[in-house]
Amino acid sequence: MSDDPNLPHAAAVGDDDRPSAIADLLAGAVWFVVAIAIAIAAWRMDRLEHLQVSIYSAPGLVPGILGLSIAFMALLLMSRAIRGGAFRQLGLPRLRLADHWRLGLTLVLCLVFSVGLIGRGLPFWLAAAMFVSTFIFVFQFEDRRDDGTLLRGGAIAIANGLISGLAIHYLFQDLFLVRLP
Known part of the structure; x- marks a missing residue:
């Protein structure tokens, strides 16, 4: 070190x-x-x-x-x-807000997902995919921008979001028999 x-x-x-x-x-x-x-x-x-x-x-x-x-x-x-x-x-x-900005941003993203996306007409898998993609992209943005891999990072975030959204939907709707909004 x-x-x-x-x-x-x-x-x-x-x-x-x-x-x-x-x-x-x-x-x-x-x-x-x-x-x-x-x-x-x-x-x-x-x-x-x-x-x-x-x-x-x-x-x-x-x-x-x-x-x-x-x-x-x-x-x-x-x-x-x-x-x-x-x-x-x-x-x-x-507590200084500058030290805990990730916590605040996480709270905002979770509230947008739960209040703004769920139950507003979007299929659950799509809302979950949008949330996961946005979450990954936002929290990797600085590192990806510094490395010059912003486009690749966005594509990876979208792929992870789609896979997660579909997997969550299948797991809860079909395996656990939970009705999703």
Whole structure:
């Protein structure tokens, strides 16, 4: 490795690089709420009893297990934060938007997908393909532009999006029997 301090990989990993205990506590709480919402939504899904399908084929089984697993891991994260002194810290951590632009952009793209594309007349596979393609292209844009492979990157993003959209549609619609919008 290089000793150049301007390179990102040259920074030493120390205590300052770890998230604060209060950040872990807040993240754990958010993940716990999301996980419980997933588990409740999975429980409320159609169990397809009228089709006499096996309990192992019910559409809500895997999301329910994942929701409960995420809830368990969120509880572990929160307990680690409490042991690390989360309640002893008085203030919330300071976050700079410039450091977390990818998170904000991800949120915007996910909201556009869920609110703007789903249920608006587009087939689900096409909406999913557009989302995946856009996501890949946007997050690889800087690297592809610097390397001069922007056109190739766009083609790869579109191919990945189409494959993902069709695979997601087939997996959920035909294998898990989940009605997609």
